[in-house]
Amino acid sequence: MSNEANNQVTDEDVFSGHEGGKLSVEVPRQIANQRDLSIAYTPGVAKVSRAIAAEPALAERYTWAHRVVAVVSDGSAVLGLGDIGASASLPVMEGKSALFRSFAGLNSIPLVLNTNDVDEIVETLVRLRPSFGAVNLEDISAPRCFELEERVIEALDCPVMHDDQHGTAIVVLAALRGALAVEGREMNQLRVVISGAGAAGVACARILRNAGVGEVTMLDSKGIIHPGRAGLNAIKEQLAAETNASGLRGGLEDALAGADVFIGLSGSTITEAELATMHSGAIVFALSNPDPEIHPEVAARYARVVATGRSDFPNQINNVLAFPGVFRGALDAGARKISDRMKLAAADAIFQVAAEDLHPERIVPSALDPRVAPAVSAAVEKAAHDESA
The missing domain is CATH 3.40.50.720 (NAD(P)-binding Rossmann-like Domain)
Incomplete structure (x- = not known):
């Protein structure tokens, strides 16, 4: 029944697969000359920023935020490891972001927070809302996870789900x-x-x-x-x-x-x-x-x-x-x-x-x-x- 022998993974395989992290930022449009630079950054970008300032809904068209999933954890209930803290949870959140990209073509950013306080987590996500379009809550201990999900859903105008x-x-x-x-x-x-x-x-x-x-x-x-x-x-x-x-x-x-x-x-x-x-x-x-x-x-x-x-x-x-x-x-x-x-x-x-x-x-x-x-x-x-x- 087991296929274990065909799927052996060594410790070396695991650590080499995580070295340097599992994510990078891709640039979909080449910046190869002065004209490209002027469009991607100054002075061209100022036109886009002014347009969004005048009409905020344009951010959906001219930024990536509405298609970015924030993968958020406080590291309090990570896999079967328990409360290992924010930094130790980051490899898991990076992996989740890699899966979003690989399976659904969605950009994703892992955000690990040095707090277990529900009020602080909610406030942080409210303040960061312009930077993402959805929130995947991850590896947050019960029963806090129930209150946190409910409150984040109430506070934000975007899809929120606690995947665990x-x-x-x-x-x-x-x-x-x-x-x-x-x-x-x-x-x-x-x-x-x-x-x-x-x-x-x-x-x-x-x-x-x-x-x-x-x-x-x-x-x-x-x-x-x-x-x-x-x-x-x-x-x-x-x-x-x-x-x-x-x-x-x-x-x-x-x-x-x-x-x-x-x-x-x-x-x-x-x-x-x-x-x-x-x-x-x-x-x-x-x-x-x-x-x-x-x-x-x-x-x-x-x-x-x-x-x-x-x-x-x-x-x-x-x-x-x-x-x-x-x-x-x-x-x-x-x-x-x-x-x-x-x-x-x-x-x-x-x-x-x-x-x-x-x-x-x-x-x-x-x-x-x-x-x-x-x-x-x-x-x-x-x-x-x-x-x-």
């Missing part, structure tokens, strides 16, 4: 649709267990409920989230009211008994014995990286469809299937927000690409499939136009 939440949720929904198509099952028949009530877990619960999943049961490190449980923050109190219709109590073992789908987003583990109590033909998404909640080969003894977050096993749940096309579609549509309808459209587009060749080991397209970003972009753009019609 919604990119993950979009691809999980697309993958679940693929798995159900393989098994001939319906969304409304499912009881889904989500282990992890952080950024990704909360967003997955919401998008799955919006998509018509029958029942969602959520767990955090203290067990099943339910009304009246002590120590719930505001986000988890809302989840308690919206999920767990069966009124389950206890831990993972109690949640998994008879469940149809397991989605792991917490770094916890699931035992073979616990997995064996799930419904026949279970679907297992063990998405923690680098170590899935249960090894895919063990999960495959009980589940017909298994997905992970890794590239060396089939069915990789990778956010790159979603975020480049989502932002490209939102910007192409001139949208001011990325709505739930646009996210559902993105998930459907990913599924439709996979639907051409569905298989238990291919419920989502490859992260490198060149069809995906254009399909997602077109679907998101159409959803945005439909909403504004």
Whole structure:
């Protein structure tokens, strides 16, 4: 099942691939003589600046800002590394910018901030707004990430998305649709267990409920989230009211008994014995990286469809299937927000690409499939136009 032997990467490969950073600025028009210089800079540029000063909307035509995505992080929840700070998070943000360019043709600038204060981050982005056209929030710890995204959306007149939440949720929904198509099952028949009530877990619960999943049961490190449980923050109190219709109590073992789908987003583990109590033909998404909640080969003894977050096993749940096309579609549509309808459209587009060749080991397209970003972009753009019609 594993392709690990064919994808060996050494430490030397990794560090040499990051030396000097992963980004550079391209100049699309050559500056080779005095005339070129006069057009690109002084005195010609002053004419453009005066025109924009007189009519600010011209900035969209004569600068790059409206097509630039700011990739913003405070370094507080980076990959599985935790709170490593702004500087250490920059290689990740550079990588995200490289993916925007490679998959969606969008320019992108990584911005890492030496503050965890929500007010300061919001103020910084408000002040920088003339320099970009969209904001991808990245690797910001929960529960601050929920408040921050909400406030940045409210403060700015451009597309904003916290990818750790919604990119993950979009691809999980697309993958679940693929798995159900393989098994001939319906969304409304499912009881889904989500282990992890952080950024990704909360967003997955919401998008799955919006998509018509029958029942969602959520767990955090203290067990099943339910009304009246002590120590719930505001986000988890809302989840308690919206999920767990069966009124389950206890831990993972109690949640998994008879469940149809397991989605792991917490770094916890699931035992073979616990997995064996799930419904026949279970679907297992063990998405923690680098170590899935249960090894895919063990999960495959009980589940017909298994997905992970890794590239060396089939069915990789990778956010790159979603975020480049989502932002490209939102910007192409001139949208001011990325709505739930646009996210559902993105998930459907990913599924439709996979639907051409569905298989238990291919419920989502490859992260490198060149069809995906254009399909997602077109679907998101159409959803945005439909909403504004």
